[in-house]
Structures are given as structure tokens and as C-alpha cells.
Amino acid sequence: MKIATFNINGVRARIIALLDWLKEAKPDVVLLQEIKTVDDGFPRLEVEELGYAIETHGQKGFNGVAILSRLPIEDITRGLPGYDTDEQARWIEATVIGETAVRVCGLYLPNGNPAPGPKYDYKLAWMERLRARASALLAEETCAVLAGDYNVIPSTKDCWDPRIWEKDALFLPPTRAAYQRILNLGFTDALRATDAHPGIYTFWDYQAGAWPKNHGIRIDHLLLTPAAADLLTACGVDSHVRGREKPSDHVPVWIDLAA
């Protein structure tokens, strides 16, 4: 089962890029972030034509997440369980049925800038809710994948120049500590389980020639419960799509599970 995460940065503006990538990468399941539309605005027909069912948790103007699946999908939950007061559409989860069932959770973690400030407080509060949900999935011994735009640069190996990010909400010590607390529960970072090299990025800013200079950061992650990590066979980053016409500023990251 091939599962991918992709911050699409506006699914309506990016439909060609999405379809082209779906046709070539042929993922079974895709977790999309920043669809930037209400549910009714999602360009359903074009995606359904490729064999995908679509489950959305949309929002007007910004945020918004979705799951595409060409496997049977059931038991969809919109919004982070235990965080009913969250007014932003940043979480969707569902069970997809391959050879075995996998609980897939798509997340768009708050950016948090500027820090300090209310947006950073919201980010840290959201991460604490995420930790609680992650802990529950572990306790149930679920085969689960928590994937999306975490807006967290985990280490200095995950950015071109750490000095630029020192005061940024994506890299501040409390951010990295909160992320590490989630990993420490017993999750596997799929990319780091398969490739320890520095300089693997998933996002390049539109500004200042970040892509041609390869000034990127790694902020899109797939975290696996032990039951899922046992099935991991491959992980990759489709960085080439960043060089195409009208690209998202993020690129897809994917895993293959023996599931």
C-alpha cells in the first residue's frame, strides 16, 4: 500500500499539478493539506476519474485537509479527536483497507509564526492535542500513519541554513521538543528510518530563489506506529515536482507498506 502526503497549497489552483503527479506516482492513498476550499469547492470529478474516493474537511479560504483513496475507505473522522473547540480544519482520519487495515491520519499543523504570540501558543496547544491522539492510537496498538505538514524542522540536518530558522516557529526549541515528545511515545519517522542523510527537503519557499538554490526544509513527515513501522518497505520524496509549472511550495512524501 502506497501512502503519500502532499501539501497542495490550493487544490483548485493546483489541480493540473495534482493530476499529473497522481498519474505518475499512482499512490493508493493521499493525505492532502491546504486545499484552501470548502468541501463543495473540491475539484472532485477530475480526481474521481482516476479512481479515487475523496473525503474532505474543508474550510473557506485557507487550511483544509482531504484524503484520496483508491482502496475501500471507512470510519472517517473530521477534526482532531479531543479538540472539539478547534475552529480550523487541520485534521482528518480514516481507515483504508488493503491486505490489512491501516488508520491514516492527515494533519496540517499550525505554522505558529510570529513567535512568541497567540499563533505560537495555538501551535503548541495543537501539538499537545496531537500528542494525546497519537498516544491513544499507540495504546490501541493500531496500525496507523500520522502524516502531513507538521510545520516542524526536526533537526539541523533538515534545513539548508539553521541560522535562518533560529527564531522561527518551525524550529524553536519548544517546537522541536514537542515534536520529539510525540516521537518518543514510540513513533517511527519513516524518512529517517530509511535514509539518515542530511539535506533531504520537502518545502522550498517561492521567494528568493529557494528552489534553484536548494534552500529547503524538511517539514512534511510520516510517523508510524510500531504496527505500521513493521510493514515499512520504502519511503521517498518526489522532489522533482517542485520544478514543474505552477508547483506547490511543498512536494509529496510517500511510503510503501506491506499492507
Added chain:
DNA sequence: ATGTCGAATAGGATTCGA
């Protein structure tokens, strides 16, 4: 010159969020 972009509002340029 932060070498930018999408969406909303409003009916074009500005604002927000990233």
C-alpha cells in the same frame, strides 16, 4: 526589492496567511 503565491473581498488593488 524577502527574486512569491492563493484566496477573499470586491468589482481592482489590497489584505491575510504562509
